[in-house]
Amino acid sequence: MPSPKKKRKSPDGSDQIKLLAIDGNVPFPNIIFPVVVREERHLQLIQEAITSDRIVGVFARKNPDDLLDESNDLFEVGVACLILKMFQSPDGSMRVLLRGLHRITLDKIIKEEPYPVARVHSLVETAGDSLKTEALTRAIADLFQQILALSPVLPEEIQEIVFSIEDPSKLSDLVTSALNLKVSEKQQILEENRITERLTILVRLLKKELKLIELNAKIHDRVSSSLNQTQREYYLREQMKAIQNELGEDEESNPELLEIHRKMDSLPLSQEARDAAEKELERLKLMHPSSSEYSVGRNYLDWLLSLPWGKKTDALLELKKAAAILDKDHYGLEDVKNRILEFLAVLSLNKEAKSPILCFVGPPGVGKTSLGQSIARAMGRKFIRFSLGGMHDEAEIRGHRKTYIGAMPGRIIQYIRKIGVKNPLIMLDEVDKVGQDFRGDPSSALLEVLDPEQNFDFRDNYLEVSFDLSNVFFIATANQEFTIPDALLDRMEIIHLPGYITPEKIQIAKRFLVPRQVKSAGLKSAHIRFTAKALENIIENYTMEAGVRKLEQHISQICRKVARKIAEEPETPRVNISTRNLETYLGPPRVFKEEVPHRDMMGVAVGLAYTESGGDVLPVEATLMKGTGSQKMTGQLGDVMKESVSTAISFLRANADVYGIKTNRFLDYDIHLHFPAAAIPKDGPSAGVTVTTAVLSVLLQKKIRHDVAMTGEISLRGRILPVGGIREKVTAARRAGIRQVILPAANKGDVVRVPDEVKNGMTFFYVSRYEDIESLVFHGGIRKVKKAKNKTSKEQKER
Known part of the structure; x- marks a missing residue:
């Protein structure tokens, strides 16, 4: 049948009409229908149409998502409509009631701004048989x-x-x-x-x-006879499946699901993961892509199939090359380097060896995190850092159930997916600062992650399938060991990084810090030079730390000042940083150390302390005052040090007859103990010997040698107990000019680890009971000769 002739006729007496595009509906003549107008130009179009002929041309969009190009997105045939009413909505949009008049054909859009205007002509209907x-x-x-x-x-x-x-x-x-x-x-x-x-x-x-x-x-x-509340989901799926089969719209028509199926076949999934993926895929086939459940299932499959199920990096097993990398990146730390090389040696002989769980414990700034990066390079593994500091929710480790809104896997699975291999090196920073409250206990969730006997079957709450973490090399870091939960500590191999002594810091500054900061400031070696004495001066008088972080900041400050000088005066000769001009760049010294006594004094004992900033000399002062026999302690002491003070005084009171201490000394006098630098909190089990010596001095009115430093804990029976931080304490004694140190006998093996340049010229006294100390700190000793006349009572024998 030949196409009828189209008669050109203007819809309103002219060949132009205001053009209104609508989404999701098609206008028809003689039909009243509403339209919601939101775009600014369409609002203006309606306003001007109301004031003129109230006629608009309404055309349906081909693609509702494309709001930018109306000229190519409209169907060619629309309807000329009359505006009947319009209603303004509170959100700024307008609801317009239209009535279709007759069909029109879009010839050309002749105007785009401020709203579209088109040239159209009417369609003339033709009747048939x-x-x-x-x-x-x-x-x-x-x-x-x-x-x-x-x-x-x-x-x-x-x-x-x-x-x-x-x-x-x-x-x-x-x-x-x-x-x-x-x-x-x-x-x-x-x-x-x-x-x-x-x-x-x-x-x-x-x-x-x-x-x-x-x-x-x-x-x-068919299904209503057996339908109940629990079968509703099954009914809906069967209904959708029947409709899709009848329409010929089966799962093969969805390219997204086909791509998921192909990806699933290409991955070496475990049988459990494959079963879970297939089950979820079957559910998606019965859902409409626009449903919220479809999005949840689609995200789950994305996570499951994007994990590196069979992808690994080849481990670097060349021990010499690995040792060279570790030596290049870090100075010292021989124990740590040897432990890593031992593991690489085992791995070269046994490919199936489980990765150890190392925990680096040490003060801030000693290079724990950077050491992890060097280990990853030495092993040829990818590196990623995971900070645990302040974490409260255990879902951060194990993830949420996927039924929750916005559920995601835990951070472990997230990082495994991000890194793209199943055998990376993951550094768990600040494991000693994991939080614990009503929201959960992340440290308990870490037990499964860090246990080599369990983590091959790690199950994230979101994935709900097993993922093997036994190939991951975990390294944890902590500042303090005693704040780590015992169950978690048991699964890790502790390696202590005690901090650097001054000679080591000088070498680190020369090899790493100075070249890095000179380059960072845009300088060259021809512009600036640091002398060894200047670096030592910065370490001793401007920083108080076990690591080198503050040292690097001060070096950076000097380099910036030199860079400014060279930028202002390019002809400036090379700047030599020495002890003479150091204050020009850094100002006066900022570290004021507690001075040790320069002569023998009564009631002042020189102790050694181990702080987060490394070792330090800690003189303990004691004095007697008329009173009622009470004790007073100042200096922000922690519970452990307060107990040490109580133990020391109880020991002296129990042995008053042995030392010839008058009984009224404890009853009619108050004992005041002061630990200098009162603004700094102090705690730890190493001040017992020092406190006992200071109190005994004031009770007997005898002076203490000023050239002997001591450390150790004391028991009620006078036994000297071992303490930690020997390396740092000995270094602090040498720095203070003290060459004689009293140490617990049980710590004799720790002195071997002290560098020779520190030990040379020093004398160490190893004691197991307090009577071994008396002749070392008091000239001529202090025990009474009457000791031979001691009573033989049962109580005295027990003492």
């Missing part, structure tokens, strides 16, 4: 009546309207607009200006719609 048209009209009415009987959505009043319409064109427009058809199907009917052909298309669409409604009713009848 009257008998065929009447038959199609009756068929449409009959089919529509059947649909109304089965569909609960359509109102019954529309049936009376349909049977009252005699015009076949109006009938087709009304029925089409009432049905829930696709936009493309409605547009097909709108564009057909031959009435007979239009009715034929509508009959075909009505038959398809009726079959779908009947099929839905059959499915409902």
Whole structure:
């Protein structure tokens, strides 16, 4: 049948019309329908149309997502509409009620701003065979009546309207607009200006719609007999599956699911992970992509399939090369380097060896994190850092159940996915600062992660399948060992990084810090030079730390000042940083150390302390005052040191007869103990010997040697107990000019680890009981000769 001639006719007396684009609907003549207008230019279009002819041309969009290019996104046939009413919404949008007038064809958009205006012409409908048209009209009415009987959505009043319409064109427009058809199907009917052909298309669409409604009713009848609340999800899936099979829309038509299936086949998944992925994929096949459950399942498969199930990096097993890398990156730390090389040696002989769980314990700034990076390079593994400081929620480790809103895997699985291999080196920083409260205990969740006997079967709450972490090399770091939970500490191999002594810091500054900061400041070796004495002066008088972080900051400060000088005066000769000009760049010294006594004094004993800043000399002062026998302690002491003071005084009171101490000394006098640098908190079990000596001195009114330093804990029976931090304490004694040190006998093996340049010229006294100390700190000793006349009572023997 030849195409009818289109008669050009202006919709409002002219060949121009204001253009309004709508989404998700198709306008029809003689149909009243609402439109929500949100875009600024369309709001202006409606406002100006109201003040003029109230006529707009309404066209449906082909792609509702493309809001930028209306010229190429509109269907060619639309409807000229009359604006009936408009309502302003509180959110700024406008609801407009339109009535379709007649079909129009879009010729050209002749204006884009401030709103689109188009040149259009009207479509003239052509009637066909009257008998065929009447038959199609009756068929449409009959089919529509059947649909109304089965569909609960359509109102019954529309049936009376349909049977009252005699015009076949109006009938087709009304029925089409009432049905829930696709936009493309409605547009097909709108564009057909031959009435007979239009009715034929509508009959075909009505038959398809009726079959779908009947099929839905059959499915409902088949499953409704056994339907209950727990079977609702199964019913919905079966219903969707039946509809998809009937329409020929099976899972193969979804390219996204096909891509997931191909990816799943290409990965070496464990059997458990493969079963979980297949189960989730089957669920997705029964869901519509726009549902929220589909997004949850899709994200789960993304996480599951993006993990490195079989991907590893080849470990570097050349011991000489690994040793060279460790030596290049760090000075000293021989114990740590030897432990890493031992593991590499074992791995070279046994490929299936489990990775150890190392824990570096040491003060801030000693290079724990950077050492982990060097180990990763030496082993040829990828490195990633995971900070545990302040973590409270155990879900950060194990993840959330995927049923929660916004659920994600834990940080361990996240980092494994990010790094892309299953055998990286993961550094768990600040393991001693993990929080614990009502929200959970992350340290308990770490037990499974850090246990080589369990972590091959690590289960994240989100994935709910086993993932092997036994190939991961975990290294933890901590500042203090005693704050780590015992169960977690038991799973780790502790390696202490005690901090650097001054000679080591000088070497580190020369080899690493100075070259790095000179380069960072844009300088060259020809611009600046640090003398060894200047570096030593910075270490001793401007920093108080076990590490080298503050030292590097001061070197950086000097380099910046030199860089400014050279930038202002390019001809400046090389700047030599020495002890003479150091204050020019850093100002006066900032570390004021506690001075040791320069002569023998009464009530002042020289102790040795181990702090986060390394070793230090800690003189302890004691004095007697008229009072009631009470004790007073100042200097911000912790509970451990307070107990040491109580133990020392109890020991002296129990042995008052041995030392010839008058009884009224404890009853009529108050004892005041002061630990200098009162603003700094102090705690730790190493001050017992020093406190005992200081108190005994004031009780006996005897002076203490000023050239002897001591450390050790004391028991109620006078035994000297071992302490920690020997390396740092001995270094502090040498720095203070003290060459004689009293140490517990049990710490004799720790002196071997003290560098020779520190030990040379020093004398060490190893004691196991307090009577061994008396002759070392008091000239001529202090025990009474009457000791031979001691009572033989049972109580005295026990003492």
